[in-house]
Amino acid sequence: MSEIMKYDVVVVGAGIAGPIVARNVAKEGYSVLLIDKKPAIGAPKQCAEGINISVFEKHDIPYDKRFINREIYGARLYSPSGYTLEMRYNRVSGVILERKVFDKMLAFYAARAGADVLPRTEATDVIRKDGKIIGIKAKKEGEPIEIRADILVAADGVESTIARKAGINTYAPLHEFDSAYEYEMLIEGFDPDLIHLWFGNNVAPRGYVWVFPKDEDRANVGIGINSDNPMTAKHYLDKWLKENNIPFKKILEVNVGIVPVGGFLRELVKDNVLVVGDAARQVNPMHGGGMAEAMEAGTIASKWILEALKEENFELLKNYTTEWWEKDGKRLERVLRVRKVVEHLTDEDLDVFIQTLSGIDAEKIAGGHYSEVIKALLKQPKVLMSPRRITLLKELL
Amino acid sequence: MTEKIRIIVDKDKCYLCGGCAGVCPSLAIRVSSSKWEFFQDKCISCRICVTACPVGALEAEVVEGRA
Ligand SMILES: Cc1cc2nc3c(=O)[nH]c(=O)nc-3n(C[C@H](O)[C@H](O)[C@H](O)COP(=O)(O)OP(=O)(O)OC[C@H]3O[C@@H](n4cnc5c(N)ncnc54)[C@H](O)[C@@H]3O)c2cc1C
Ligand code: SF4
Ligand code: SF4
Numbered sequence: 001m002s003e004i005m006k007y008d009v010v011v012v013g014a015g016i017a018g019p020i021v022a023r024n025v026a027k028e029g030y031s032v033l034l035i036d037k038k039p040a041i042g043a044p045k046q047c048a049e050g051i052n053i054s055v056f057e058k059h060d061i062p063y064d065k066r067f068i069n070r071e072i073y074g075a076r077l078y079s080p081s082g083y084t085l086e087m088r089y090n091r092v093s094g095v096i097l098e099r100k101v102f103d104k105m106l107a108f109y110a111a112r113a114g115a116d117v118l119p120r121t122e123a124t125d126v127i128r129k130d131g132k133i134i135g136i137k138a139k140k141e142g143e144p145i146e147i148r149a150d151i152l153v154a155a156d157g158v159e160s161t162i163a164r165k166a167g168i169n170t171y172a173p174l175h176e177f178d179s180a181y182e183y184e185m186l187i188e189g190f191d192p193d194l195i196h197l198w199f200g201n202n203v204a205p206r207g208y209v210w211v212f213p214k215d216e217d218r219a220n221v222g223i224g225i226n227s228d229n230p231m232t233a234k235h236y237l238d239k240w241l242k243e244n245n246i247p248f249k250k251i252l253e254v255n256v257g258i259v260p261v262g263g264f265l266r267e268l269v270k271d272n273v274l275v276v277g278d279a280a281r282q283v284n285p286m287h288g289g290g291m292a293e294a295m296e297a298g299t300i301a302s303k304w305i306l307e308a309l310k311e312e313n314f315e316l317l318k319n320y321t322t323e324w325w326e327k328d329g330k331r332l333e334r335v336l337r338v339r340k341v342v343e344h345l346t347d348e349d350l351d352v353f354i355q356t357l358s359g360i361d362a363e364k365i366a367g368g369h370y371s372e373v374i375k376a377l378l379k380q381p382k383v384l385m386s387p388r389r390i391t392l393l394k395e396l397l
Numbered sequence: 398m399t400e401k402i403r404i405i406v407d408k409d410k411c412y413l414c415g416g417c418a419g420v421c422p423s424l425a426i427r428v429s430s431s432k433w434e435f436f437q438d439k440c441i442s443c444r445i446c447v448t449a450c451p452v453g454a455l456e457a458e459v460v461e462g463r464a
Contacts, residue, residue, distance in 0.1 A: 037429055038430050046414055120430065122430065139429075158415060158419035159428065161418060164424060174445050174449055177449065179450070180451055227416075227420060227449040228448055232451055232452055254412070256412040256416070257414045258415075258420060278419075
């Protein structure tokens with residue numbers, strides 16, 4: 001007979017979403033167990049580590065220098081023929097984290113708030129009794145254990161195995177994923193106060209190549225491409241580095257992962273099971289960033305978990321689905337529409353658009369005044385002469 | 398018409414990133430912190446995992462096909 005543990009809430013996955021849920025629920029005095037299959041939470045990293053500065057205050061996360069590598073002041077975009085678009089602010093707009101430390105600290109905050117935390121503990125299946133999920137089976141340092149809990153939170157990242165075993169269908173077609181590959185390496189010649197993004201159908205099909213600086217001469221240099229591409233992400237990144245004569249012999253880490261870029265779930269809750277973060281495909285489908293989205297989902301989910309526990313009414317959990325769709329889902333659905341338009345742009349389109357945009361007030365673009373940006377593009381002669389480009393842009397309005 | 402395949406991993410290339418398990422429609426792959434596992438009985442021979450792997454660590458081997 002395997003060891004049996006008992007909690008109010010068990011959270012599977014200690015990436016971003018999981019620890020936020022565990023912390024918020026434990027803070028209110030409920031018993032929470034947070035598990036992760038990794039022996040060391042946060043390692044290896046599967047991330048470019050860029051995040052907007054606003055998340056710290058919004059989700060009550062300390063701005064701790066131990067996980068902030070570098071403050072960033074904006075971005076520079078490069079078109080296939082080398083036109084650039086720079087958005088630079090006079091204040092810090094984002095940071096490049098050290099995720100190995102960040103994820104671990106998020107789990108630390110959860111533990112400090114009262115949650116139990118167990119690494120090298122892998123959830124293998126759900127346990128059902130009379131058709132109801134009453135917990136999970138797991139392996140803790142190889143030993144089988146059973147974790148009984150009233151509520152199960154699947155925060156297990158892209159794999160999304162636990163949600164699926166619990167009967168929440170998180171399947172999405174392969175086209176709704178990006179395959180990513182990255183070197184953390186020494187690199188010179190790029191303004192270390194900006195993140196740099198290169199676009200082009202031969203550079204990074206559907207995605208982009210990124211340089212996210214962690215130091216003046218060190219950066220996460222990576223790529224994301226559509227996962228249904230017949231070539232690998234690694235192939236495209238190595239090709240880009242070679243073609244641009246960027247030496248890549250001073251490499252500190254190789255990072256690999258797959259990112260959901262669509263396939264949002266209509267239902268994020270089934271009975272007493274909630275799914276959050278990458279597991280629920282809650283990622284920005286345009287740029288593949290999912291940390292802020294995972295925090296947002298975790299915050300909303302924990303709010304309704306607390307209500308359900310206080311009121312002893314698990315029907316209330318369903319409000320997580322409703323509130324998430326109101327607060328973040330609708331926005332991400334719009335971003336997905338943009339992605340679906342942008343993925344059909346030719347290299348020449350990208351040149352024309354980036355060239356035109358570099359003449360527009362960057363604050364407008366960065367501030368999200370997209371309709372003004374699109375209107376400006378629609379006045380461009382090279383756009384006016386192309387019915388296809390007009391149709392593409394009008395779809396975005 | 399349909400071929401039945403087996404998925405084989407090149408352990409030296411695989412990073413245990415879990416991506417293939419995430420895109421597999423039928424939970425036929427399990428990635429733990431120390432190993433990659435394939436469950437033949439669940440595999441529907443779609444090859445999605447092979448295409449998706451960011452480093453090309455997976456290969457399909459035909460186990461049963463049309464003659
Ligand atoms: C190469 C790359 C670059 C990226 N760059 C950025 C970026 O710059 N900015 C950004 O915002 N986002 C980025 N992302 C996306 C971002 O990493 C994810 O959206 C984010 O980590 C999602 O958080 P999460 O908590 O949902 O899942 P994760 O952080 O993936 O955490 C899931 C955790 O669950 C654990 N787990 C899985 N299955 C089990 C199981 N059965 N039992 C126990 N534990 C389990 C895993 O070990 C993992 O620790 C990038 C992704 C990749 C692949
Ligand atoms: S996607 Fe590739 S690297 Fe990642 S676990 Fe699967 S086989 Fe390994
Ligand atoms: S071939 Fe399809 S079903 Fe089989 S393991 Fe790969 S993705 Fe899963």
